[in-house]
Amino acid sequence: MARAVTTQHKTIATAAAWIVALLIFFPILYTIITSFKSEQEAIQGFALIPSGTTESYAEVQAQSGYFKFFLNSVILSVGSTLLAILIAVPAAWSMAFSPTKRTKDILMWMLSTKMMPAVAVLFPIYLIFRDTGLLDSRIGLTVMLMLINLPIVVWMLYTYFREIPGEILEAARMDGASLWNEIIYVLTPMAVPGIASTMLLNIILAWNEAFWTIRLTTTDAAPLTAFISSFSSPQGLFWAKLSAASTLAIAPILIMGWFSQKQLVRGLTFGAVK
Amino acid sequence: MKLRTLTLGLLSASALAFAAHAESITIATVNNGDMVRMQKLTDDFTKANPDIQLNWVTLEENVLRERVTTDIATKGGQYDVMTIGTYEVPIWAKQSWLLPLDKLGDDYDVKDIIPAIAGGLSVDGKLYAAPFYGESSFVMYRKDLMEKAGLKMPDAPTWDFIKQAADKMTDRANGVNGVCLRGKAGWGENMAFLTAMSNSFGARWFDENWKPQFDQPEWKKTLQFYVDLMKADGPEGASSNGFNENLALFQQGKCGMWIDATVAASFVSDPKASKVADKVGYALAPDNGLGKRGNWLWAWSLAVPAGTKKADAAEKFVSWATSKHYAELVASKEGWANVPPGTRSSLYANAEYQKAAPFAKMTLDSINAADPTHPTVKPVPYVGVQFVAIPEFQGLGTTVGQLFSAALAGQSSVDDALKQAQDAATAAMTEGGYIK
Numbered sequence: 037m038a039r040a041v042t043t044q045h046k047t048i049a050t051a052a053a054w055i056v057a058l059l060i061f062f063p064i065l066y067t068i069i070t071s072f073k074s075e076q077e078a079i080q081g082f083a084l085i086p087s088g089t090t091e092s093y094a095e096v097q098a099q100s101g102y103f104k105f106f107l108n109s110v111i112l113s114v115g116s117t118l119l120a121i122l123i124a125v126p127a128a129w130s131m132a133f134s135p136t137k138r139t140k141d142i143l144m145w146m147l148s149t150k151m152m153p154a155v156a157v158l159f160p161i162y163l164i165f166r167d168t169g170l171l172d173s174r175i176g177l178t179v180m181l182m183l184i185n186l187p188i189v190v191w192m193l194y195t196y197f198r199e200i201p202g203e204i205l206e207a208a209r210m211d212g213a214s215l216w217n218e219i220i221y222v223l224t225p226m227a228v229p230g231i232a233s234t235m236l237l238n239i240i241l242a243w244n245e246a247f248w249t250i251r252l253t254t255t256d257a258a259p260l261t262a263f264i265s266s267f268s269s270p271q272g273l274f275w276a277k278l279s280a281a282s283t284l285a286i287a288p289i290l291i292m293g294w295f296s297q298k299q300l301v302r303g304l305t306f307g308a309v310k
Numbered sequence: 311m312k313l314r315t316l317t318l319g320l321l322s323a324s325a326l327a328f329a330a331h332a333e334s335i336t337i338a339t340v341n342n343g344d345m346v347r348m349q350k351l352t353d354d355f356t357k358a359n360p361d362i363q364l365n366w367v368t369l370e371e372n373v374l375r376e377r378v379t380t381d382i383a384t385k386g387g388q389y390d391v392m393t394i395g396t397y398e399v400p401i402w403a404k405q406s407w408l409l410p411l412d413k414l415g416d417d418y419d420v421k422d423i424i425p426a427i428a429g430g431l432s433v434d435g436k437l438y439a440a441p442f443y444g445e446s447s448f449v450m451y452r453k454d455l456m457e458k459a460g461l462k463m464p465d466a467p468t469w470d471f472i473k474q475a476a477d478k479m480t481d482r483a484n485g486v487n488g489v490c491l492r493g494k495a496g497w498g499e500n501m502a503f504l505t506a507m508s509n510s511f512g513a514r515w516f517d518e519n520w521k522p523q524f525d526q527p528e529w530k531k532t533l534q535f536y537v538d539l540m541k542a543d544g545p546e547g548a549s550s551n552g553f554n555e556n557l558a559l560f561q562q563g564k565c566g567m568w569i570d571a572t573v574a575a576s577f578v579s580d581p582k583a584s585k586v587a588d589k590v591g592y593a594l595a596p597d598n599g600l601g602k603r604g605n606w607l608w609a610w611s612l613a614v615p616a617g618t619k620k621a622d623a624a625e626k627f628v629s630w631a632t633s634k635h636y637a638e639l640v641a642s643k644e645g646w647a648n649v650p651p652g653t654r655s656s657l658y659a660n661a662e663y664q665k666a667a668p669f670a671k672m673t674l675d676s677i678n679a680a681d682p683t684h685p686t687v688k689p690v691p692y693v694g695v696q697f698v699a700i701p702e703f704q705g706l707g708t709t710v711g712q713l714f715s716a717a718l719a720g721q722s723s724v725d726d727a728l729k730q731a732q733d734a735a736t737a738a739m740t741e742g743g744y745i746k
Contacts, residue, residue: 076583079558099346100368113472119335158380250373251380254336255365266368269341270498272577273554 066288072278078275088104091228092280098267102284111174112249113242115182117235123182125231129219131190132197135206143194145189153259154184154247165252172254179254188241189234196230197223237290243289251279260285290298323714334363335623335691338403341368344443344650345393347640348631352654354639355630358422363557382407383616390624394439396430396609396682400699403438409614409621410436414629420449422634422654429691430682434501439611440632443573446676447506447605450560450591452580452586453565453734455479459566465647465672469510469535469596469604472567476543479566488543490565491536493550495715496705502606502696503569505707508532510597510604514686515698515735520657520744522735524710524728533724537717549719569604571596572676575669576647592672594679600687607680637661642650654678679734706738 070078071093072086096102131139161180162171167282169178208222222229226259246261253262266280293300317637319434339345345368352364367389368647369377374393381388382402391525394402402408420428420437431437449467453485456463459478459659476488492503505515514526516656540548543566545559553570560568561584568574582602607745612628614621630636637649637657646666651673658674667673685695692698697707710731718728739745 042593076558076561080562116724159384162384162386166384171386173387249650250369251377254338254367258328259365262367262369264371265373266341269343272343272554272581274341299642 047095064290067279067286068283070276071283073276075273075276091274092267093284095277096280096284100263102263105170105258105263105285108174108257109243109261109285110211112177112257112259113202113239115174115178116185116242117238119182120186120189120238120275121231121285124186124193124234125219125224127190128193129223129228129272132194132200133202143191146190150184150187153226158251161248162252170251172256172258173255177249177252177257177259180248181245184245184248185238189238192234192237193227196227196234199230200226229299229302232296233302236296236300240262240289241291257265328440329539330359332363333620333623334365334622335618335627336388337391337393337627338374338389340371340374340610341379344648345610347644347648348442348636349471349553351636351639351643355627358630359545362626364627379703382414382615382617387615387619389615389711389723390618390620391627392615393442393610394613395611396607396696397440397694397699398429398522399431399439399611399613399705400433401701402613403433404434407616408438409616409625410438410599411440411614411616411625411628412436412623413622414440418633419656424653424655424658424677426607426677426680426682427653430609431611439613441609441611441629441653442632443607443650444607444677445571446595446652446673447503447571447679448575448595448606448672448676449567449569450478450574451591451593452563452589453474453591454564454589455566456591458716463591463593464595466603467596469523469598471595471598472569473535473539474568476539477664478542485666486566487545487559487564488566489539490545490551490568491540491548491557492552492556492560492713493540493544493548493718494550494555495551495708495711497697497704499711500607500715500718501551501707501711504532505596506535506606506696507536507604509602509686509695510595511535511686512598512600512601514690516558516690516692516739516744518689520691520693520739522739524732524735529728529731533728534716535713536622537724541720542684542743549715562645570609572669572673573651575665575673575706576651579669585624594672594676602685603679605676605680606675607682608696635644660701698743700742702738702742706735709734709738 039153069084069086069161072088072090074087074091077083077087102296132144165171165176168176203224205218208218213222244261249259250265253259264278264285267278277284332612349366356362356364364389375398378389378392378394379400380386382392386486401407403571423441426442427441428437430723431439431441449472451463456475456479459475461475461478463475471590472489478488479486480488492500494500508514508529511528511532512525513526514523515531517523551559553574556565556568556570557574559565560578563586575590575592578590579587580586595603597603612631614624614628634654634656641648641662646660646663649663651667651670658670664670680695682693684696692700697703713727713730713734716722717724738746
């Protein structure tokens with residue numbers, strides 16, 4: 037009897053999980069479905085079965101070079117993530133293992149920069165970029181994306197590092213490990229799942245960032261967000277084309293997320309359950 | 311191996327040298343059919359000007375507006391040619407953000423530009439943007455349904471006739487709405503339509519002293535007529551319909567009449583996209599006998615920002631894209647029906663164009679019936695038919711658009727919407743220093 041209840045619970049839990057997952061995934065699924073519709077079908081109303089036409093993909097391909105945008109997306113998201121990790125690991129290390137009275141305030145202050153609407157600093161940033169010649173450059177945008185995601189990266193790494201017992205590091209120090217040896221040989225291997233999931237999440241965030249990537253680029257550094265934006269039309273139907281462009285833009289990150297979901301979930305729940 | 315490396319190195323070095331020699335200009339544009347076509351035809355330009363390379367940036371309309379405003383206000387110099395509308399040109403020209411176009415070439419024939427359009431793009435007699443395509447608005451209607459209703463659409467209908475025809479054409483059982491009009495909130499969406507409509511009802515946004523006029527009877531008549539008409543004969547959920555939504559409804563045969571941009575004519579008469587392609591008739595936008603019709607005037611135009619370092623190359627491109635030669639180029643490659651409309655008088659005198667575009671005459675008549683410098687029955691201190699060419703209008707127009715959209719959706723009464731619009735406009739005008 038007890039066993040039956042457990043099975044029943046399990047079934048309900050599984051069903052609930054599926055429903056929630058489907059609800060979350062549905063907008064993406066519907067975008068993919070719409071991309072296989074004709075423009076007339078797309079605007080006609082809700083329908084889950086498309087006619088299966090690939091005309092939108094053909095038109096999107098004909099209209100602009102996907103690959104150039106894709107390459108920029110890869111460079112920007114991976115570049116900004118590596119840069120962020122490089123800066124955030126020492127920062128999180130110091131706050132996790134040598135906390136001071138002000139550590140909490142510093143962490144809060146870092147996070148508070150995320151609370152300001154981005155558009156509020158558009159003009160100052162635009163002027164700095166203009167004067168330093170960084171407008172429409174990959175370097176400038178990589179730094180920008182690194183900066184806007186840095187608070188989250190530091191916070192995540194800080195949380196992971198806090199889960200690592202300080203005694204292990206003390207033991208390493210007793211054995212004569214230098215600061216760098218301690219970080220590289222002791223701390224990093226233990227924090228790999230945390231660092232990996234932070235990197236993955238940061239790549240996704242940088243890939244999807246649409247405010248700065250559109251506003252600070254024109255042609256040379258424009259990533260896939262600019263590619264999607266170019267298919268919206270003030271006069272004429274464009275839903276199917278926009279969906280096809282969006283599907284092409286999110287496909288790489290979706291596939292990457294699928295393959296790395298184990299690491300991602302493990303990293304995100306790291307330390308949550310002991 | 312070494313030789314290959316050396317050759318490759320030399321090749322790339324020479325490629326770089328060539329690229330450095332060619333001047334590249336960046337053109338910001340929107341994703342409209344005519345603009346996309348232009349991008350495909352630029353070989354003609356680059357062949358004649360091998361030293362100029364073209365880079366395209368296509369953006370969503372509102373993002374484009376924000377991007378180019380940021381760039382032009384900071385003199386960022388990211389764009390050499392910008393696609394902007396009749397709303398921006400007078401404001402930006404006055405701010406010295408645009409270069410006057412006085413080197414368009416000897417054979418450009420500036421006088422050929424339709425006077426109403428040229429007027430909207432000029433400040434103090436100088437042209438600050440060249441029109442790429444122009445549009446007005448008019449009535450598109452189903453000839454078959456009109457006949458079934460036992461009516462005949464005059465070339466220049468009144469609003470009362472539109473109401474009468476809409477009532478008769480509405481056939482809810484068969485999913486036919488007598489009339490489809492914009493309801494989606496936005497200064498370029500429902501307010502473009504309603505502002506143009508209000509002109510024909512004798513209303514105006516501001517009096518000569520910039521005092522908002524939403525508390526006047528003309529606005530009450532306009533909005534009441536619109537809401538009543540749409541409630542009786544409009545489609546369900548009309549308050550979220552913009553140009554594209556109404557286009558889809560009309561193409562599927564769900565609208566008896568649709569009053570919107572003249573550029574829509576080529577979409578609704580395209581047999582590949584429209585179920586009713588062979589049944590569409592055209593008429594001038596309605597009036598109330600007060601001397602002004604409810605049609606607007608808009609031109610997507612190419613302008614050269616003051617921050618550019620490549621003004622000569624940019625102006626050369628603008629001249630090419632808006633020339634008679636370009637019209638002939640499109641005609642030879644894609645047929646006369648696809649030539650960008652509404653910019654040059656010579657196009658409308660062309661017999662081949664008249665044959666290919668049955669809506670040509672009505673488009674020209676509609677454009678000529680709009681006067682951006684005298685848009686209303688009573689005098690006003692502003693330029694613009696369906697907008698007020700002041701920087702505050704984007705924000706204010708959208709706020710008022712939301713209030714009127716709510717009135718259409720039944721969330722507020724016409725009186726409440728007008729009162730709130732008056733308050734919002736008074737606040738915006740006071741803040742802008744127009745009134746005390």
